[in-house]
Amino acid sequence: MQGLADFLKGIGAARFAAMIAVTAALIGFFAFVIMRVTTPQMTTLFTDLSVEDSSGIIKDLERQGIQYEIRNEGSIIMVPKDKVTRLRMKLAEGGLPKGGGVGYEVFDKSDALGTTSFVQNINHLRALEGELARTIRAIDRIQAARVHLVLPERPLFAREAPEPSASIVVRVRGSLEPQQIRAIRHLVASAVNGLKPQRVSIVDEAGQLLADGAATDPEQAVGDERRINFEKRMRKQVEDIVSSVVGSGRARVQLSADFDFNKVTQTSDKYDPEGRVLRSSQTREEQSMTADNNGQVTVNNELPGNQQNNGVAAKDQSKKTEETNNYEISRTTKTEVTEAGRVNRISVAVLVDGIYTKNDKGELAYTDRTKEQLDRIATLVRSAIGFDQKRGDQVEVVNLRFADAPSTAPIGEPSGFLGMLQFTKDDVMYFVELGVMMLLGLVVLFLVIRPLVKRILASDEVAAAISGVLTGPAASEEAAPAGGQPMLPSGAASAIDVATIQGQVHAQSVHRVGELAERNPNETVAIVRQWLSESAK
Secondary structure, eight states: OHHHHHHHHHHOHHHHHHHHHHHHHHHHHHHHHHHHHHSOOEEEEEOSOOHHHHHHHHHHHHHHTOOOEEETTTTEEEEEGGGHHHHHHHHHHTTOOOOSSOOGGGGTSOOSTTOOHHHHHHHHHHHHHHHHHHHHHTSTTEEEEEEEEEOOOOOTTOSSOOOOEEEEEEEESSOOOHHHHHHHHHHHHHHSTTOOGGGEEEEETTOOEEEOOOOOOHHHHTHHHHHHHHHHHHHHHHHHHHHHHHOTTSEEEEEEEEEEOOOEEEEEEEEEEEEEEEEEEEEEEEEEEEEOOTTOOOHHHHSTTHHHHHTOOEEEEEEEEEEEEEEEEEEEEEEEEEOSOEEEEEEEEEEEOOEEEEOTTSOEEEEOOOHHHHHHHHHHHHHHHTOOTTTTOEEEEEEOOOSSOOOOOOOOOOOTHHHHTOOOHHHHHHHHHHHHHHHHHHHHIIIIIHHHHHHHHHHHHHHHHHHHHHTSHHHHHTOOTTTOOOOOOOSOGGGSOHHHHBTTBOHHHHHHHHHHHHHOHHHHHHHHHHHHHHHHO
């Protein structure tokens, strides 16, 4: 302890305060580095959360003692990366997130005994709207949804009940496809009893009407959409097959389709005269006889059996036979229904670029494609669209030079080992932080710690060297007889008598002590003062 106290006195108050400040800074820096390195990497647990879901999830995380971060005003919650899967399953078990709406769980804690029918109907409507909103949010590109249902009750003494209707407000990422809008309308209509798809209105967050609730014919509404989708699909097929021949981006395709949306029903009857079938046959036979009675009209002649009794022969006899046959003639009834949306004609215009080659100067030279190549491309296009000459289809393939020169080939994505080195943004930021902290650590090590340790070691070497020189035999011979203490030099290097200590101390040691004293004058003076104070005691 005495040596430590003497050492602290020798270094001075200013140097002691500097050492304390440097030590505190190093402790704080390395504590920050250790805490930053040991802190787990945070990743997203859930996004686009409502205030209710966010508060419920945070409450559950605090109960479990899980570290978390809140971003984007509570809509995003970050948790440690190694716990995200387990937390999602745990929260799903508890029904979180609920989706920001009230679903059928509204009936879980309700007391049905004291609830009126009006409240039950309102809760049922709220639950139905909440469940529909959750289902709609599951569709791609839909960020949030809100559903309003109008389910009117049938008035008393009314023959017809009012039709239900629905209105939906959605917040989307980008834009919705027409088939997605139709899917939402049919989804809601199928979930509500008596609701028709054309009675569902859809509006986005910008106030744009995506689907109106007017009771129009849905077939007429999708006519243009069907044509557009057909043209888009056929255009993509033609572009793919042509681009594989002329190169990516070196072909332009325009396709136009003429549709007939009239629904035609045709009925025809065909009779076959050769195909007869006897349905019924009827035969009738009549026979009559007339006798000669001289034209006398008597009672005897009119009595029955008078002719037989008299034996008079008949003078006139007639016989008549009739036969009626009914036949069924074979008949074929044919009904043809031609649905709407028939393709009347397809017109395709294909523009292809020429061939670019490098000349002797290394410049790109343009060359037109041959007629044979254009004919082959036209043949491929006809096969791709189902060309029908009777229908009046047209295909035109033209070779013209594009205004922009062909771009350089894109660099392919790395595969194999290089593909494994692809990192996400979070990984890159994590490695950057580690690199910065390592760099700062090396700077502190080489610019602060290393000079400080070197200076302390140099002070010890100077003290040892001077002590060895001054406590040698030559120094003991020059001791004063009265005080018994050795006579110390004045402190200057030139005052040392080299001749008196020659043979006792090597010249190399003396030279080394001189160099140390020249490089560290302050430490040398402090050591000499310390020895002087000890000798005085």
